[in-house]
Amino acid sequence: MPEIAANSPHAVAQIDWRRRILDRVMTGVAVLTVLVVLAPLVAIFSYLVYKGVGSINWAFLTQIPKPVGEAGGGMANAIVGSVLILGIASVIGIPFGVGAGIYLAEFGRNRQGSIIRFTADVLNGVPSIVIGIVAYAIVVLRQKHFSALAGGVALAIMMVPTICRTTEEMLLLVPQALREAAYGLGVPYWRTTLSITLRTATSGVITGIMLAFARVAGETAPLLFTSLGNEYWNLRVDQPTAAIPLEIFKYAISPYDEWHRQAWAAALVLIVLIVSSVAAVRYVVRRGTFGAA
Amino acid sequence: MPRPQPVEGAKVTTMTAAQATPLLRASSGELPDRIFKYVMTTCGLAVLGVLGLIVYELVLRSGPSWHTSGFKFFAGSDWDPVNEHFGALPFIYGTLVSSLLALIIAVPLAVGVAVFTTEMCPQSLRGPLSFFVELLAAIPSVIYGLWAIFILVPLLSQYVQPFLASTLGWTGLFEGPPYGFGMLAAGIVLAIMIVPIISSITREVLMVVPQHQREGVLALGATRWEMIRVGVLRNARAGIVGGIILGLGRALGETMAVTMVIGNRPEIAKSLFASGYTMASVLANEFSEATGDVYLSALIEIGLALFLVTIVVNAMARLLVWSVTRGQPARGLA
Numbered sequence: 137m138p139e140i141a142a143n144s145p146h147a148v149a150q151i152d153w154r155r156r157i158l159d160r161v162m163t164g165v166a167v168l169t170v171l172v173v174l175a176p177l178v179a180i181f182s183y184l185v186y187k188g189v190g191s192i193n194w195a196f197l198t199q200i201p202k203p204v205g206e207a208g209g210g211m212a213n214a215i216v217g218s219v220l221i222l223g224i225a226s227v228i229g230i231p232f233g234v235g236a237g238i239y240l241a242e243f244g245r246n247r248q249g250s251i252i253r254f255t256a257d258v259l260n261g262v263p264s265i266v267i268g269i270v271a272y273a274i275v276v277l278r279q280k281h282f283s284a285l286a287g288g289v290a291l292a293i294m295m296v297p298t299i300c301r302t303t304e305e306m307l308l309l310v311p312q313a314l315r316e317a318a319y320g321l322g323v324p325y326w327r328t329t330l331s332i333t334l335r336t337a338t339s340g341v342i343t344g345i346m347l348a349f350a351r352v353a354g355e356t357a358p359l360l361f362t363s364l365g366n367e368y369w370n371l372r373v374d375q376p377t378a379a380i381p382l383e384i385f386k387y388a389i390s391p392y393d394e395w396h397r398q399a400w401a402a403a404l405v406l407i408v409l410i411v412s413s414v415a416a417v418r419y420v421v422r423r424g425t426f427g428a429a
Numbered sequence: 430m431p432r433p434q435p436v437e438g439a440k441v442t443t444m445t446a447a448q449a450t451p452l453l454r455a456s457s458g459e460l461p462d463r464i465f466k467y468v469m470t471t472c473g474l475a476v477l478g479v480l481g482l483i484v485y486e487l488v489l490r491s492g493p494s495w496h497t498s499g500f501k502f503f504a505g506s507d508w509d510p511v512n513e514h515f516g517a518l519p520f521i522y523g524t525l526v527s528s529l530l531a532l533i534i535a536v537p538l539a540v541g542v543a544v545f546t547t548e549m550c551p552q553s554l555r556g557p558l559s560f561f562v563e564l565l566a567a568i569p570s571v572i573y574g575l576w577a578i579f580i581l582v583p584l585l586s587q588y589v590q591p592f593l594a595s596t597l598g599w600t601g602l603f604e605g606p607p608y609g610f611g612m613l614a615a616g617i618v619l620a621i622m623i624v625p626i627i628s629s630i631t632r633e634v635l636m637v638v639p640q641h642q643r644e645g646v647l648a649l650g651a652t653r654w655e656m657i658r659v660g661v662l663r664n665a666r667a668g669i670v671g672g673i674i675l676g677l678g679r680a681l682g683e684t685m686a687v688t689m690v691i692g693n694r695p696e697i698a699k700s701l702f703a704s705g706y707t708m709a710s711v712l713a714n715e716f717s718e719a720t721g722d723v724y725l726s727a728l729i730e731i732g733l734a735l736f737l738v739t740i741v742v743n744a745m746a747r748l749l750v751w752s753v754t755r756g757q758p759a760r761g762l763a
Contacts, residue, residue: 159652166549169541170558173628176621177565180576187579235472243466244473252473254747255480261675261743262483262736263682265709269716269732273486282717293479300476326465354569357684357709361717381571381685388575389689396579403572410567 181407188404191397201367201383207394211402213369214378217284220371221363221379222353224288229295230345234334236296237303237341242329244304253304256297267293268358276362284370284377287363291355295348302344306337350413354406356381380406483736491730493722502730508695510715515727517734519695523612523705524735527687528680530616530701531623536673538620539627540662546628547635548657559632566625574689577618582609582690585617590702604700608692613701615691619683623676630672630750634665637754671749678742682735684709708735 195210202209240249271290276282310333318328364376380402387399498515505516546558586609593603638661646660692704693714708731719725
């Protein structure tokens with residue numbers, strides 16, 4: 137009789153046993169997913185170090201690329217080019233991003249604010265290559281040639297939404313009492329916002345800026361047809377400029393072993409730059425005013 | 430700013446300091462505040478302006494292609510720049526298939542990682558673990574591509590693809606020579622890249638599930654897995670779907686890593702071993718060398734299509750995530 141069997145203590149124990157096994161199995165599956173996800177991370181970093189360290193030398197950091205077939209040469213022009221493009225992007229992107237964040241936190245508690253907030257989130261998801269097309273249309277077509285400026289504009293557009301949203305979040309964490317205390321002393325609103333609110337949230341705002349910076353520092357797609365790349369030194373804003381990610385792409389898909397070696401070296405330089413800024417971000421957040429944030 | 434600046438400046442300089450001080454003090458409560466608000470509002474509106482500019486430029490510049498091809502552009506599978514035949518279907522197909530493949534691989538992994546970090550692992554492991562998973566998101570696309578070319582692709586062609594062909598070859602999905610490069614490689618690289626996005630959103634969503642839900646289910650005698658399934662995952666469904674769609678949005682627009690491994694041939698093949706081409710990678714490869722207005726505008730039209738799809742996908746994802754985490758500063762719970 138099935139009913140009796142189901143009610144017997146033996147059957148209950150059996151179901152319990154199955155449930156406990158399933159529980160263990162699912163825990164095992166979860167651990168397995170973590171290992172599978174972390175495997176590529178370990179693989180990528182170990183290969184970067186393994187292949188990259190041997191290829192980085194003084195020449196790599198100080199010389200410009202040699203013609204195909206000649207050994208040696210380096211990427212000094214691309215490193216400088218990256219700094220130039222990222223500098224332009226920061227000069228344009230940071231003020232606009234922080235400004236938009238201040239607007240959202242201080243004046244944006246309304247319909248217009250929600251629309252801008254939503255737009256920033258959506259803008260964050262626009263593919264970087266599409267941003268590249270827009271920078272091409274705005275800058276390159278008007279200037280009639282590829283330039284560092286066009287690359288900088290593309291990256292600046294990508295920085296704004298991230299900086300804007302983190303700035304807003306950080307400003308909202310500042311206690312209202314601080315603002316009220318400032319008004320109570322007769323400090324005008326703009327002074328309160330800049331010297332009290334923004335000042336208090338500085339470490340968080342810088343975190344946002346650095347995250348945005350780290351994100352665009354490795355971007356390649358928007359630079360392909362804006363700053364284009366350059367074999368030689370260039371410090372002029374209106375000329376084609378080399379960048380580390382562009383060089384990695386060009387060298388990786390080339391058929392030459394020497395170039396592959398340099399691609400790994402460049403990738404290591406790039407990742408060290410990015411990871412150290414992400415680590416610095418975490419350090420700043422821990423030590424900053426808003427450790428809990 | 431409505432008032433011209435120089436007039437005011439001139440007035441102040443003609444006064445003595447004693448006269449000027451009260452004037453400045455009186456105005457500091459009004460005019461500078463108004464100017465400050467205008468400047469900040471301008472920055473905020475610039476965000477809207479950028480989106481408007483993107484739409485305007487893409488629509489304007491893709492005009493010539495739209496006039497030549499019309500709807501055929503999205504239905505034709507013939508991409509022949511020399512004779513100016515432009516059909517974007519192979520790219521749309523490649524983008525969709527590589528992204529879906531990425532989702533199939535990434536979703537179970539990402540949800541598993543999120544469940545492990547929020548529900549199972551010891552408190553002390555939580556921080557480092559999520560840091561390492563998010564580190565995956567910090568690796569630039571081009572480095573994924575470099576790694577995939579030299580490590581993943583040889584691995585696929587030597588071990589994985591022969592194995593798949595011999596065991597699952599009958600499905601027709603795993604046929605042809607195992608070159609390594611192709612749709613499968615692109616899907617795997619994309620999957621690695623979107624895992625951190627999906628898992629971090631899922632983690633945020635899981636953390637806003639109220640603690641008493643878990644306690645309630647546990648009190649009914651559930652095992653931990655039953656508690657997670659019934660008490661946590663079921664409540665967080667909408668948000669997890671939002672995270673998945675957000676990952677899809679990223680996969681659709683991902684350019685460099687895909688371009689480096691997908692093989693870049695505009696053809697539609699059933700086998701995942703075959704080469705493909707995505708909307709983003711055709712832009713990366715051909716844009717700077719496009720000659721002729723129609724060719725360039727055809728590429729920009731692909732960009733416009735890509736933009737519209739990602740906008741819709743992202744907006745959908747944001748709304749879903751907001752519907753779950755609304756009113757709760759999810760980050761504060763970390």
